[in-house]
Amino acid sequence: MPEIRTLHDPAELLAAATLFRQAMFGLPGGVTPVDGWAERYVVPGRVYAASLDGQLAGTSNSFPGELTLPGGQRVPHAAVTHVGVLPHFSRRGVLRALFSQQLADLYQQGVAVATLRASQGTIYGRFGFGIATAIQDLRIDKRELPSLPAAEGDIRLLPAANAWEAQQAIVARYPHPHAGTLTRWPQWWALQQHRLAHSSLNHYVALACKDGEPQGFVRYHAKPDDNWLYSTERTLVVDDLHAADPKLAAQLLGYLLQLDIARYIELPHRPVDDPLPLLLANPRAVQQTGRVDESWLRIINVEQTLNARRYASGEAVTLAIDDPLLAENHGVWRLSSDGIQRSASRPDITLGIDALAMLLLGEYTAQQLAAARRLQPHHSQAAARLTCLLACHEHPWSGIFF
Numbered sequence: 326m327p328e329i330r331t332l333h334d335p336a337e338l339l340a341a342a343t344l345f346r347q348a349m350f351g352l353p354g355g356v357t358p359v360d361g362w363a364e365r366y367v368v369p370g371r372v373y374a375a376s377l378d379g380q381l382a383g384t385s386n387s388f389p390g391e392l393t394l395p396g397g398q399r400v401p402h403a404a405v406t407h408v409g410v411l412p413h414f415s416r417r418g419v420l421r422a423l424f425s426q427q428l429a430d431l432y433q434q435g436v437a438v439a440t441l442r443a444s445q446g447t448i449y450g451r452f453g454f455g456i457a458t459a460i461q462d463l464r465i466d467k468r469e470l471p472s473l474p475a476a477e478g479d480i481r482l483l484p485a486a487n488a489w490e491a492q493q494a495i496v497a498r499y500p501h502p503h504a505g506t507l508t509r510w511p512q513w514w515a516l517q518q519h520r521l522a523h524s525s526l527n528h529y530v531a532l533a534c535k536d537g538e539p540q541g542f543v544r545y546h547a548k549p550d551d552n553w554l555y556s557t558e559r560t561l562v563v564d565d566l567h568a569a570d571p572k573l574a575a576q577l578l579g580y581l582l583q584l585d586i587a588r589y590i591e592l593p594h595r596p597v598d599d600p601l602p603l604l605l606a607n608p609r610a611v612q613q614t615g616r617v618d619e620s621w622l623r624i625i626n627v628e629q630t631l632n633a634r635r636y637a638s639g640e641a642v643t644l645a646i647d648d649p650l651l652a653e654n655h656g657v658w659r660l661s662s663d664g665i666q667r668s669a670s671r672p673d674i675t676l677g678i679d680a681l682a683m684l685l686l687g688e689y690t691a692q693q694l695a696a697a698r699r700l701q702p703h704h705s706q707a708a709a710r711l712t713c714l715l716a717c718h719e720h721p722w723s724g725i726f727f
Contacts, residue, residue, distance in 0.1 A: 327375040327382060327422040335363035341372050341384040341407070348383075348409030349444065365515045373427050375410075375419045383410035383419040385427055388727070390508040392438055393500070395687055395717050396635025400437035402507060403625075406727050408441065424452045428625060428650055437630045438685075440507070440620040442726060449621050453650055455682035456689075457622035458505045458721045461597050462615040465590040467582065469610035476583050478576035479534040488530035489518055491539050492565070499540060499569035503596065504686045505620055505721030513727055528564065531580055533573045541568030543577045548591070560589040575604055594619070596722035620723045622682040627654040630685070631665040638662050639713035645672035646681060654678055660714060673707040676700035687717030
């Protein structure tokens with residue numbers, strides 16, 4: 326059996342980060358572990374290491390923060406990342422041992438939910454993670470616009486290297502209202518700075534101000550092109566866009582559209598119900614170039630999480646929840662518009678903790694999961710009743726990668 330322990334020593338933390346890079350050998354440069362890694366980019370005591378045969382075999386890490394639920398309530402959240410197992414130790418129970426310990430510890434620490442970004446779609450369901458948000462990549466072709474919107478508002482440019490404090494202040498002061506939004510932890514910001522400091526590309530930051538106060542920003546760069554000066558395909562890529570309200574976001578978009586030298590504007594990792602195409606005179610100028618899963622969510626504490634969420638009115642539903650890793654969640658629960666509690670009644674629906682995660686933020690409905698055989702209704706109205714209780718008016722979205 327693998328030996329699992331948490332790491333505190335800087336040299337061991339650097340070794341765990343190096344192992345992750347070796348396991349994920351195709352990752353781009355710019356985030357290679359360096360001296361001082363433990364002090365700036367991880368939280369000692371939250372990095373797990375698995376050893377087999379006296380050798381470091383795998384690792385997993387997390388960062389503390391909060392996640393927004395439907396209704397606006399924030400709950401304690403763990404951003405699980407840097408998960409890797411060396412190939413010559415795979416299929417020997419290393420990842421199961423890591424997650425079993427990590428999830429149990431998170432429960433004891435009072436964490437409600439965890440999320441991660443999955444490199445493969447077949448790994449994490451067995452540990453109770455389910456797809457809870459999705460994202461799309463958008464591209465604007467400016468030549469498809471009959472006219473460009475006039476530049477509006479108070480827009481100010483800052484050197485990217487000097488704009489981090491302003492960006493952090495805007496995100497902290499004006500959080501996105503979307504369900505699924507995460508607070509951005511200090512090490513996340515530090516890693517963004519590290520990447521840009523070691524990037525060969527030039528990055529730019531524009532602030533949108535209201536009454537003299539920065540209330541929105543966009544950070545962007547030019548897509549590499551060896552023939553940039555003469556190219557007809559010049560492309561601007563948005564790295565981050567955050568604003569206090571839709572009007573300021575539209576002002577930042579208008580600023581980007583005024584950069585005449587670029588034909589295309591690429592906006593990766595946007596919400597799937599982004600109203601951006603409707604802001605333009607020709608919505609067809611915006612093309613979806615990709616759509617993928619974003620947050621894989623794990624409910625750590627069913628009672629804590631589901632009692633913090635807002636529900637629509639509707640009939641109560643009794644759920645038989647299967648959680649093979651956290652016994653505290655396993656069993657029969659009654660869910661109503663007032664929340665969730667233990668029940669001795671016969672269940673209306675049987676489902677795994679991974680399926681419940683897919684329903685939590687509103688990305689999927691119970692009827693969709695029933696059709697996909699990811700949950701089992703025990704009578705004809707059960708899935709419709711659960712869909713009604715969990716109804717949301719917009720798709721969830723995290724908006725950051727980690």
